[in-house]
Amino acid sequence: MLEVPNRDRRAERRSGTRAEILEAARGLCAANGLASLSLRDLARQIGLKAPSLYSYFESKNAIYDAMFAQGCQQLLDERPARIPTDLLDGIRTILGYFVSFCVADPVRYQLLFQRTIPGFEPSAQSYAISQTAMRLTLEWFADHDLDRPEVVDLFTAVGSGIAAQQNSNEPGGDRWTRLVDDAALMFVRHITAGDDQPATPRRKSR
Amino acid sequence: MLEVPNRDRRAERRSGTRAEILEAARGLCAANGLASLSLRDLARQIGLKAPSLYSYFESKNAIYDAMFAQGCQQLLDERPARIPTDLLDGIRTILGYFVSFCVADPVRYQLLFQRTIPGFEPSAQSYAISQTAMRLTLEWFADHDLDRPEVVDLFTAVGSGIAAQQNSNEPGGDRWTRLVDDAALMFVRHITAGDDQPATPRRKSR
DNA sequence: GTCTATATTTGGATAGAC
DNA sequence: GTCTATCCAAATATAGAC
Numbered sequence: 376m377l378e379v380p381n382r383d384r385r386a387e388r389r390s391g392t393r394a395e396i397l398e399a400a401r402g403l404c405a406a407n408g409l410a411s412l413s414l415r416d417l418a419r420q421i422g423l424k425a426p427s428l429y430s431y432f433e434s435k436n437a438i439y440d441a442m443f444a445q446g447c448q449q450l451l452d453e454r455p456a457r458i459p460t461d462l463l464d465g466i467r468t469i470l471g472y473f474v475s476f477c478v479a480d481p482v483r484y485q486l487l488f489q490r491t492i493p494g495f496e497p498s499a500q501s502y503a504i505s506q507t508a509m510r511l512t513l514e515w516f517a518d519h520d521l522d523r524p525e526v527v528d529l530f531t532a533v534g535s536g537i538a539a540q541q542n543s544n545e546p547g548g549d550r551w552t553r554l555v556d557d558a559a560l561m562f563v564r565h566i567t568a569g570d571d572q573p574a575t576p577r578r579k580s581r
Numbered sequence: 582m583l584e585v586p587n588r589d590r591r592a593e594r595r596s597g598t599r600a601e602i603l604e605a606a607r608g609l610c611a612a613n614g615l616a617s618l619s620l621r622d623l624a625r626q627i628g629l630k631a632p633s634l635y636s637y638f639e640s641k642n643a644i645y646d647a648m649f650a651q652g653c654q655q656l657l658d659e660r661p662a663r664i665p666t667d668l669l670d671g672i673r674t675i676l677g678y679f680v681s682f683c684v685a686d687p688v689r690y691q692l693l694f695q696r697t698i699p700g701f702e703p704s705a706q707s708y709a710i711s712q713t714a715m716r717l718t719l720e721w722f723a724d725h726d727l728d729r730p731e732v733v734d735l736f737t738a739v740g741s742g743i744a745a746q747q748n749s750n751e752p753g754g755d756r757w758t759r760l761v762d763d764a765a766l767m768f769v770r771h772i773t774a775g776d777d778q779p780a781t782p783r784r785k786s787r
Numbered sequence: 788g789t790c791t792a793t794a795t796t797t798g799g800a801t802a803g804a805c
Numbered sequence: 806g807t808c809t810a811t812c813c814a815a816a817t818a819t820a821g822a823c
Contacts, residue, residue, distance in 0.1 A: 536739055565767035632807080
């Protein structure tokens with residue numbers, strides 16, 4: 376008997392259904408809030424009964440975890456192909472990407488960056504993906520001699536702040552997102568400023 | 582009959598119990614998360630049965646609303662008595678107060694500044710209190726000719742970002758809060774910078 | 788893999804006695 | 806005002822037939 380290396384249609388179908396479930400979950404969460412996702416609603420949305428979901432995910436938290444992993448993967452996959460070498464252009468690019476990623480899907484933002492679902496903790500595997508995304512950003516910072524923790528933390532604070540304000544106070548709008556270039560300039564001015572007014576001292580400061 | 586203007590002990594007792602309920606709610610939320618508050622647990626915590634709570638609050642959301650209003654009132658009441666006139670000192674003071682307020686009670690922060698409880702919207706009365714707090718800050722900005730929306734929004738983004746990062750990634754720590762002075766300097770440098778690299782142009786920019 | 792049926796728990800809220 | 810008793814709805818999850 377010849378074993379023809381056929382496509383595994385069963386596996387394809389299965390992972391297709393998994394993707395369908397996650398997509399439906401995304402839609403429901405966007406409509407009703409991340410915390411109010413229910414397996415009944417979710418199953419009905421794709422023409423199944425609730426117990427059938429357990430053939431694809433072992434629990435509700437496993438669905439959250441898959442959404443978390445998917446979100447982290449998107450953060451990785453959709454990142455700018457090349458970050459400009461110029462300091463200001465680079466910061467603008469990174470900051471702009473992060474903010475637009477966060478406001479493009481507030482539910483995803485809540486799941487990835489706020490810790491607000493009572494029983495949910497991402498699995499080690501999922502968390503590792505998010506760590507990879509962070510590491511790639513850190514590399515660019517290191518290439519520009521900006522890998523001091525205070526500098527990186529200040530940068531992430533600026534990005535988080537713009538995203539948080541936009542999503543909390545005016546979801547879907549641009550009142551804060553349009554400040555990205557301005558914020559990038561603010562950050563770059565600060566980290567390139569002279570030491571007459573020491574900001575984030577590279578060494579002991581007094 | 583002489584009507585002696587006695588203290589209304591009944592009203593005192595009632596508002597005392599209301600305060601007790603809110604304090605117990607705060608404790609439970611801090612322990613289990615804002616979203617997982619239950620009326621049964623809450624009542625048990627103060628030696629009552631769940632239905633009795635309805636003598637003090639008409640619904641669970643009314644409890645959330647009272648917590649919201651209380652938080653806003655705290656933001657007002659505990660604000661610095663006097664904000665320094667000097668620009669950098671003033672920004673440092675305002676930013677420092679806001680951030681320490683946010684990280685002092687992450688649950689309160691979540692309730693006031695993130696919109697994450699599925700069915701809850703603050704009442705108009707409660708929301709008005711938070712507006713008052715914002716207005717007072719705006720006045721200081723106006724006194725320094727900084728009341729352009731972009732400047733204020735950039736400032737709130739910086740404050741929110743520090744608080745959000747601290748509460749999400751290291752609740753109770755100081756990895757981000759210790760950056761407050763640095764962030765204040767960054768902000769002030771930016772808004773006082775020359776127009777060679779226009780930041781938040783006061784007038785039309787091209 | 789999907790279903791029906793159900794276990795089990797839990798939640799907010801109400802009725803009515805005391 | 807507080808309680809007991811209860812309603813009603815919803816949730817996650819499992820058992821077992823098909």
